[in-house]
Amino acid sequence: LPNIPQFLIAYYGTLKAGCVITTISPLARESTLLFQLNDSEAGTLVVYEPLLPVFLKVSQSTAVKRVFVTSGDASKPPQLPQGNFYDFDAILSKYPPEPPKVEIHPKSDLACLQYTGGTTGTPKGAMLTHFNMVSDAIAFSSWTKCRPAEEVFLTVLPLSHIFGMTTSMNAPIYAAGTIVLLQKFDVKKVLDTIQTYGITVFCGVPTMYALIVASPDVQSYNLRSVRCCISGGSPLPPEVQKKFIQLTGGVLVEGYGLTECSPGTHTNPVDPSMKTVKIGSIGLPWPDVDAKIVDLETGSKTLPPGEVGELVIKGPQVMLGYWKRPEETKEVLRDGWLYTGDVAKMDEDGYFYIVDRKKDLIKCKGYSVYPREIEDVIYEHPAVKLCAVVGKPDPIAGEVPKAFVVLKDGAQLTAEELINFLKERLEPYKLVKEVEFRKELPLTSAGKVHRRLLREEELSKSSK
Incomplete structure (x- = not known):
């Protein structure tokens, strides 16, 4: 599903039913879809009608038993193939909201199988528990100083991606914020949306902020409602950061995370004075997160401030392991620490800096x-x-x-x-x-x- 209301309904409905979610990018090709459905052992699929043909090409090779289809507009029923295909929105209107009583063990029961290339590049499902996901949403809301029931979030990051899922859906829901959904990033639509809805929180990747500051029309928009922006996914160029702050008057800081950590672990302080923000740094570990730098050769020696090594993390948001991948789990989870595969360093003040990916x-x-x-x-x-x-x-x-x-x-x-x-x-x-x-x-x-x-x-x- 793309960023449409039905995504949120399907997501939270699945969790309340005691089931496990695996999200698939709307851009996924047939081979990716087939692999993930089979590897995750998915039995039910919720799909956006324009994307149904992709599934139909591989459906006979999967174990999917039932498919719920939405057109994205409840007033326009989808065209359903024969078989176990159902109108998602019609089902919602037909049955009362009475979820079954399900006992959840937050620290051991899975909420999501979130697929990632991880530190080795081959797709695998990160096993994220309810405790993992809730911990990260609360930590994000706390760190970004979300004002309950006051924030307006721009949700343009894909909700199928863990970054968007946590920062632009779970955290806003936790903070009782308003969510404004956009299906894809388009500079003009984003600028229009910020101005029209008074967006206060906008999480994105550096490419998005770079395209905004490079837009020839950006000066004609009022972007002063923006209070807080967290950039993640890849390094934030300092020049882009400075220009975006000048344009909006809000705070744009770099953070860090990875799918295996639900995903957030570090962010610079959301400090309007910028006195505690270090340009080029991913910031400080979130509450309850431990982080350190170890040597690249053995991963067993903790390095002092200033020395470059591998970033390792321990915290409530760290996954249980990789789905059906015990050997790869052992490689990245050692003595309670997650080995990220990122080359980094820490300064004397405890701020961390990503130097680069090992593989890059x-x-x-x-x-x-x-x-x-x-x-x-x-x-x-x-x-x-x-x-x-x-x-x-x-x-x-x-x-x-x-x-x-x-x-x-x-x-x-x-x-x-x-x-x-x-x-x-x-x-x-x-x-x-x-x-x-x-x-x-x-x-x-x-x-x-x-x-x-x-x-x-x-x-x-x-x-x-």
């Missing part, structure tokens, strides 16, 4: 080069709208950094000009060796730039 690290002439560091500098150039840096195979250096860049409307920039711009700001071994300009970059269902696809393109080219 570029090894160039023996140096460790982190794409984020280069991307942050590229975003400082006024002509740049979006960018991504990946490692390109090189017979001599091993890998060299390559930049993919989308320019702002009407802007002009050559590869040579950008490289010269970087030369003044980066060490020689961090310089990109190639710049490829594109009209757009591939995005994940959550709106993050899909670095892996770009990296695979380069690997494919080098193997020919």
Whole structure:
């Protein structure tokens, strides 16, 4: 389901019935849908009518027993195939709201099987309990200083993604907030929505904020209702952060989380004075969360402030493990700590910084080069709208950094000009060796730039 009211109804109805949810992105292809339905052993599917044809192509290869279909508009009944297909909205109107009495054990009973590539890249279901999900929603609401029954949340992050699910649905419900749903991110619609509804809380990924500040029409909108924005999913470029704060007068800070943690674990303080906000940092651990940096080689040695290693986390939102994946669970859950696969460091004040993903690290002439560091500098150039840096195979250096860049409307920039711009700001071994300009970059269902696809393109080219 996309971001429609029926998503919330199906979500909470499933939980009240004592069942387990697994959400699937509306962008999922047949192979992804088939894998997740079978791996999760799903017996019931709730589907948006325009997406039904995707399921019908694989339905005979699944164990799904019943399908509830919604058109997204209760006044327009969906066209149902023969068999165990039901009109979702008609069923709701036919039966009284009398959920069965179900005994839930919050710390052991699953609420969600949330699929993720995790720290190893292969899809698997993170087993999240009711306790995990509620803990994270409460922690988010507390950290962002949500005012009960006063906040207006812009929900444009996909609810099928754990980031949107917690910050833009569960937390608003906990805080008795208003939820304004948008099915997809469109800059004009987002700007219109903020102005029309007086949005106060807007969680998103850096790409969203970058596109807003790059919009040629942004100055014509009144965005001053915005109080708090949390950016997650990938690093927030400091230049984007500064421009967005200037535009809205609200606080935009970087946070951190991962599916295995329901997802939030860290955020900078929501401090309008910005005195306790550290630009470039993911902030401090949330209440009841322990975090530390361990050595990359063995993961057994705790490192002092300033040293780079792997971020590990312990807290009430950490998953039970991966569904039917005991060996992979053992790899990431050790002695009560979740090993995130993210390379990070902690400063003397206890603020954490993500250096990069282990798998995104570029090894160039023996140096460790982190794409984020280069991307942050590229975003400082006024002509740049979006960018991504990946490692390109090189017979001599091993890998060299390559930049993919989308320019702002009407802007002009050559590869040579950008490289010269970087030369003044980066060490020689961090310089990109190639710049490829594109009209757009591939995005994940959550709106993050899909670095892996770009990296695979380069690997494919080098193997020919």
